[in-house]
Amino acid sequence: MKHHGEYKVVGGKLVVVDLDTSDGVITEVSLNGDFFLEPDDALDDLNDALRGLPADASHSTIRNAVTDNLREGAVMFGFDEDAIARVVRRALGHATKWEDHEWEVLSPEIIPITEQVALDEVLTRQIAKGTRKPTIRFWDWSEGAVVIGSFQSLKNEVDMEQAEKHGIQVVRRISGGGAMFMEAGNCITYSLYAPESLVDGMSFADSYPYLDAWVMEALESIDIATPAGKIGGAAQKRLANGAMLHHVTMSYDIDAEKMTQVLRIGREKISDKGITSAVKRVDPLKSQTKLDRMEIINVMMDTFAKRTGAKPAQLDAESRLAAKELAEAKFATAQWTARVP
Structure with a gap:
């Protein structure tokens, strides 16, 4: 099943995610948006952190997975682990927008x-x-x-x-x-x-x-x-x-x-x-x-x-x-x- 979510960080950037789920698990992930991330290939870390998580994972579970999987020295500009967790939860229908x-x-x-x-x-x-x-x-x-x-x-x-x-x-x-x-x-x-x-x-x-x-x-x-x-x-x-x-x-x-x-x-x-x-x-x-x-x-x-x-x-x-x-x-x-x- 395909899912799409968007979240505009207050005072920050737009974070978007496209997900596939199967049997209650996130199987494919594409995190994107107008944020900044250094180094470029740290985006793979973020996608890898989300892949395999339960589709009903809590905000804190998603946030901690991102934190633990992001390589040392990588820097996120205009977004953070909480923003990623929020957009994933939105995509999966657990968090809502206005x-x-x-x-x-x-x-x-x-x-x-x-x-x-x-x-x-x-x-x-x-x-x-x-x-x-x-x-x-x-x-x-x-x-x-x-x-x-x-x-x-x-x-x-x-x-x-x-x-x-x-x-x-x-x-x-x-x-x-x-x-x-x-x-x-x-x-x-x-x-x-x-x-x-x-x-x-x-x-x-x-x-x-x-x-x-x-x-x-x-x-x-x-x-x-x-x-x-x-x-x-x-x-x-x-x-x-x-x-x-x-x-x-x-x-x-x-x-x-x-x-x-x-x-x-x-x-x-x-x-x-x-x-x-x-x-x-x-x-x-x-x-x-x-x-x-x-x-x-x-x-x-x-x-x-x-x-x-x-x-x-x-x-x-x-x-x-x-x-x-x-x-x-x-x-x-x-x-x-x-x-x-």
């Missing part, structure tokens, strides 16, 4: 923060069960909140006295990463729900630029090109049953002074920078683009749709109810919020 999936886009609707984080769990589990198409969902909310990472210490991250003073609700999400200061209208947040095959063999760090490349294209189209400040951050959760949540929040019109009063870690981050005000560390989308927040979100949704073929969809009543019930049972409870005191 275009392999039927995507849906859920536009923003105002939902309480506790239900927003509950929806992340509900929709990710639907992906795992195969009852939901891969989806990107943009958030909207009306209250002030801090959403902390799954493993963060509540007392170390949040000044609860200041949070109460400013009417800021504290909620814990299921993904790791840092705290997000999220007053209504001050940031742009989206969640991506997909099969883990989309990031097959990728570390969390490597998957971020891959999953967010479309965002960079959207931001470039509205002239975001500045070295000043931090626009946003990402977090991720991969379930054991094969589904993935990728979550991103970007500053739009953040009240940085209030943020550093509420977030203890914000004070720590600027303490060794010689900075007296966190405002100097924040470079929100509003000041750079002069665009309304919803205009930016529309550009992002359009860009995602053009790149993936995603279709607009509506959040169904059953999922909304499930999120409401899960919020009440888990995400709105003190037990969950303070699970890491």
Whole structure:
């Protein structure tokens, strides 16, 4: 049986492989692409490393076979062992590309923060069960909140006295990463729900630029090109049953002074920078683009749709109810919020 796979390394070269398999084993291999490899005949090492491997070999098995078989002193430019493993897994149908999936886009609707984080769990589990198409969902909310990472210490991250003073609700999400200061209208947040095959063999760090490349294209189209400040951050959760949540929040019109009063870690981050005000560390989308927040979100949704073929969809009543019930049972409870005191 013949197989063909392609993978464009983020910031690197295109890697292509043509394979033949028989009785569950890779029998013939032709690795090719616009990469660079020295010496030239080291390409034989790469092909030989793949020949004879099981057709269901894991990413790490393929990567290690390439590493072990590549002659000493050989150098790969624009690709590496992980890229080879990824393109082989794609060719054999174990890893997927964006275009392999039927995507849906859920536009923003105002939902309480506790239900927003509950929806992340509900929709990710639907992906795992195969009852939901891969989806990107943009958030909207009306209250002030801090959403902390799954493993963060509540007392170390949040000044609860200041949070109460400013009417800021504290909620814990299921993904790791840092705290997000999220007053209504001050940031742009989206969640991506997909099969883990989309990031097959990728570390969390490597998957971020891959999953967010479309965002960079959207931001470039509205002239975001500045070295000043931090626009946003990402977090991720991969379930054991094969589904993935990728979550991103970007500053739009953040009240940085209030943020550093509420977030203890914000004070720590600027303490060794010689900075007296966190405002100097924040470079929100509003000041750079002069665009309304919803205009930016529309550009992002359009860009995602053009790149993936995603279709607009509506959040169904059953999922909304499930999120409401899960919020009440888990995400709105003190037990969950303070699970890491």
